[in-house]
Amino acid sequence: MTDRDGRGLRKGLTSYGDAGFSLFLRKAFIKGMGYSDDALERPIVGIVDTASGYNACHANVPDLIEAVKRGVMLAGALPVPFPTISIHESFSHPTSMFLRNLMAMDTEEMIRAQPMDAVVLIGGCDKTVPAQLMGAASAGVPAIQLVTGPMLTGRHRSERVGACTDCRRFWARHRAGEVDATEIAEVNDRLVPGAGTCGVMGTASTMALTVEALGMMAPGGATAPAVSADRRRIAETTGQIAAQLATQPLLPSAIMTEKAFENALTVLLATGGSTNGIVHLAAIAGRCGLALDLDAFDRIGRKVPVLVDLKPSGQNYMEDLHAAGGLVSILRELKPHLHLDCLTVTGRTLGEEMDAAPAGWQQDIVAPFDAPIYPEGGMAVVRGNLAPGGAIVKQSAATPSLLTHRGRAVVFSSIADMAERVDAPDLDVGPDDVLVLQNAGPIGAPGMPEAGYMPIPRKIAATGVKDMVRISDARMSGTASGTIVLHVTPESAAGGPLALVRTGDMIELDVPGRRLHLDVSDAELAERRLSFKAPVHEGSDRGYKKLFLDTVLQADEGCDFDFLVPEKTGRVPKDR
Ligand code: FES
Numbered sequence: 001m002t003d004r005d006g007r008g009l010r011k012g013l014t015s016y017g018d019a020g021f022s023l024f025l026r027k028a029f030i031k032g033m034g035y036s037d038d039a040l041e042r043p044i045v046g047i048v049d050t051a052s053g054y055n056a057c058h059a060n061v062p063d064l065i066e067a068v069k070r071g072v073m074l075a076g077a078l079p080v081p082f083p084t085i086s087i088h089e090s091f092s093h094p095t096s097m098f099l100r101n102l103m104a105m106d107t108e109e110m111i112r113a114q115p116m117d118a119v120v121l122i123g124g125c126d127k128t129v130p131a132q133l134m135g136a137a138s139a140g141v142p143a144i145q146l147v148t149g150p151m152l153t154g155r156h157r158s159e160r161v162g163a164c165t166d167c168r169r170f171w172a173r174h175r176a177g178e179v180d181a182t183e184i185a186e187v188n189d190r191l192v193p194g195a196g197t198c199g200v201m202g203t204a205s206t207m208a209l210t211v212e213a214l215g216m217m218a219p220g221g222a223t224a225p226a227v228s229a230d231r232r233r234i235a236e237t238t239g240q241i242a243a244q245l246a247t248q249p250l251l252p253s254a255i256m257t258e259k260a261f262e263n264a265l266t267v268l269l270a271t272g273g274s275t276n277g278i279v280h281l282a283a284i285a286g287r288c289g290l291a292l293d294l295d296a297f298d299r300i301g302r303k304v305p306v307l308v309d310l311k312p313s314g315q316n317y318m319e320d321l322h323a324a325g326g327l328v329s330i331l332r333e334l335k336p337h338l339h340l341d342c343l344t345v346t347g348r349t350l351g352e353e354m355d356a357a358p359a360g361w362q363q364d365i366v367a368p369f370d371a372p373i374y375p376e377g378g379m380a381v382v383r384g385n386l387a388p389g390g391a392i393v394k395q396s397a398a399t400p401s402l403l404t405h406r407g408r409a410v411v412f413s414s415i416a417d418m419a420e421r422v423d424a425p426d427l428d429v430g431p432d433d434v435l436v437l438q439n440a441g442p443i444g445a446p447g448m449p450e451a452g453y454m455p456i457p458r459k460i461a462a463t464g465v466k467d468m469v470r471i472s473d474a475r476m477s478g479t480a481s482g483t484i485v486l487h488v489t490p491e492s493a494a495g496g497p498l499a500l501v502r503t504g505d506m507i508e509l510d511v512p513g514r515r516l517h518l519d520v521s522d523a524e525l526a527e528r529r530l531s532f533k534a535p536v537h538e539g540s541d542r543g544y545k546k547l548f549l550d551t552v553l554q555a556d557e558g559c560d561f562d563f564l565v566p567e568k569t570g571r572v573p574k575d576r
Pocket residue numbers: 057088089090124125126163196197198202204
C-alpha cells in the first residue's frame with residue numbers, strides 16, 4: 001500500500017509525534033478513560049459529534065454515535081467521538097453562512113490535531129455537511145459523511161405539513177389574512193414534529209443527496225428518516241466502512257474528483273435541489289483544487305430535467321423519497337448522464353453500488369427521465385450587465401409566466417431598509433415591478449443571508465398576488481419558492497452593478513435566454529459608480545468578523561475564505 005505521510009499508514013495513537021515520551025504521555029492520558037492497550041493499538045476512527053442544545057436537526061446525534069461505534073468495533077477498530085461546533089439555521093446570528101467556514105476550520109483542525117486514521121462526519125443541518133467536507137478535504141484524512149436524516153412530517157388539522165416550505169406557505173396565508181392568529185399558533189406546534197433535518201428538498205436534503213452521489217456517504221445514506229431504524233443501520237454501516245477506510249489509503253481527494261462533482265451537480269439539477277447547493281459544492285470542490293464552471297453547470301441543466309416530486313418544486317417529502325428507494329432511484333433514471341466509474345467510500349464504484357441496490361417496485365416520487373416534473377434542471381444561471389459573474393434562479397420553483405419579464409425596479413438598499421418599508425401603505429410599487437435588494441451578499445450583510453426570498457409588499461399580497469420577480473445578491477432557503485434571482489455576482493457591497501440600480505430603472509429577466517439586463521446606459525452607470533460607497537459594518541475591526549470580511553470569496557467561488565483554498569488544478573465539469 002502507498003503511504004500518505006511518508007511514514008507508512010497512520011495507526012492509532014502513533015500517527016504523529018515521537019514514539020518515545022510523547023506517545024507515552026498521550027497513552028497515559030487517554031488511559032484515564034479506561035482504555036486497554038489492545039484497544040489503543042487498533043486503528044482509530046474519529047467521530048465528529050455535532051449534537052447541540054440549539055440544534056433540533058441534530059437531536060439524534062447521540063443515538064447515531066452509538067450505532068457508528070458499534071459498526072467501528074464490529075470491524076475491529078476503536079471509535080473516538082469528539083465535538084466540534086454545530087450550526088442550526090435558525091440559531092446562527094447573523095447567518096449560518098457566516099459560520100460555515102468557521103465550522104470547516106474547526107473540523108479541519110480538530111481532525112488534524114487529534115490522532116485518527118479515518119473520520120466519520122456527522123452533520124445534517126444545511127451548513128454542517130459542506131463545512132465538514134470542506135474541512136475533511138483539506139485535512140486529507142479518509143472520511144465518510146453520515147447525515148442525521150430528515151424529520152418525519154407532522155399533521156395540521158389532518159393536512160400533512162413539514163419544515164419548512166409549509167412554514168412559509170402558512171405565514172404567507174397569515175400575512176394575507178387567510179389564517180388567523182389562533183390557527184397560526186396551532187400550526188407552529190406541528191411544523192417540526194421531531195428530530196431531523198427539514199423534510200423537503202431544502203439545503204439539508206440537497207446536500208445529503210449530492211454528497212451520496214459524490215461518493216462520500218454509505219450507499220442509501222441520504223434519505224432514511226432521522227428517527228428510523230434504517231438511519232441507525234446506516235450509521236452502523238458507516239462505522240464499518242470507516243474502519244475499513246482506516247486501514248486503506250482512500251483519501252477524500254481520490255473520491256471527490258471532477259467526474260464525481262459532475263455527478264453531484266447532475267443530481268442537484270435533477271432533484272430541484274436548493275440553490276445553496278451550488279455555493280456549497282463550489283466550496284467543497286474548491287478545497288479539492290477544482291473550479292466550478294457555472295456555465296457548464298447551466299449546460300447540464302439544459303439536458304437534465306427535474307425528476308423528484310418533492311416540495312418546494314413538487315408535492316412530497318423526504319420520507320416518501322426514502323420509501324421510493326432514495327437516491328438510487330434517481331441515479332437509475334440519470335444513468336446515461338453519470339460517470340459510473342467514480343470510486344465511492346466503500347471502495348466500489350458508483351455504478352457497482354447502483355447495481356447492488358434493491359430495485360423493481362412501483363413508485364411515484366421519482367419520475368421517469370422522459371416524463372419529468374420539470375423539463376429542465378432545477379436551476380439556471382443568468383448573466384448580463386447586472387450580474388457579470390452570474391446569478392442563479394431556481395426556475396423549477398418559479399412562476400412560469402414571470403421567467404421572461406420586464407419591469408420597473410423598486411430598490412431596497414439593505415435588509416433593514418426592506419424590513420422598514422416593504423409593508424408601508426405608501427410604498428410606490430405595483431405587481432409588475434421588480435423588487436431589488438442590495439447589500440445582502442457575502443460581504444454586504446455580512447454572511448449572505450437567506451434574504452433573497454423577499455416578502456411580497458403587503459398591499460400587493462393583499463390583492464392576491466403570490467409572486468413577483470425579486471433580485472438580490474443574497475441566498476434563499478431551499479425550502480422557498482418564487483421567481484427569485486439570487487447570488488448576483490459580484491455583490492453590491494463589492495461594487496457590483498447591483499449597487500447601481502435605482503428605483504424606476506427597467507430590468508429585463510429572460511431565463512430561457514439566460515439573461516439579466518439593467519436597461520441603463522454604460523455612461524449613466526459609470527456616472528453612478530462615482531458615488532458608490534461600500535457599507536461599513538459595526539464590529540468589523542476584530543475577531544472572526546474581520547477575518548470573514550477580509551477574506552470571503554464571492555458566491556461563484558463558494559464563499560470560502562481565500563486563504564483556505566488551494567491553487568486550482570482542474571475544472572468541474574471536466575468533459576463539457
Ligand atoms: Fe436544519 Fe432545515 S433547519 S435542516
